[in-house]
Amino acid sequence: MNVNFDLQKNVLIIQPVCDLDHHHVEQLREVIDYNIGKKEVHHILFDLSEVSFADSSGIGLILGRYKKIGEKKGQAGFINVLESVKAVLKISGVFLLAKEYKNQKAAVEALSKGGRK
């Protein structure tokens, strides 16, 4: 699978290892949702260090997962977003919904303590 998962405290770290285009997003959605559905997961953190390309399909995936974690009253965040990927994500306004953190430790700290909405 083109995605790694790691649970730190109650934060599910989602690290896709592929382009976030229509082709890959179709494969990722189900396995990500399965993991978000686990009861110990309260928040999600997208680690985009291995994503060198994302387009509107990737935005759709991210917004969809933001909605899913929102249903559990959780928050979402980002780390390691490449500049070019950031330019696309900015068009969607997704950074207004989910903050970018400077590293994993800071993100897990903030998300896990930030409590639920």
Add this chain to the structure above:
Amino acid sequence: MNDFMEVSFNANSENEAFIRAVAASFILRLNPTIQDVYEVKTIVSEAVTNAIIHGYEDKPDGIIKVRMQIDERGVHIEIWDDGCGIEDIEQALEPMYTSKAEQERSGLGFSIMEEFSDKMRVKSKVGEGTRIYVTKYLQGE
């Protein structure tokens, strides 16, 4: 400098990465910036994804054609399908509009293409297909 290339391929989602790589390598001789390359890849990716999902409604036997022409100033891209066509182009171009919300489409494909290009024109006829023309001027390095 004036040169062109043309590629046809099946409306198979695996070809999205293929055509992005083709587009990126074709413009390399213009010494584009990293951001320019990314933007051209994104424009092509969005248009081809639209053709696959909407034009051919996920039927991979459809054929998509991409033609790129370069000159000193930049690149002209044409993306062409023989799919179902767009009934209301104005509505399709609206940010966040999608006819496939159930598939979690963000409705931002055309907005991103417009954002990253200098000129964009969409021609479509229901039952006949869609042609998208994009011009992008490159800054060079």
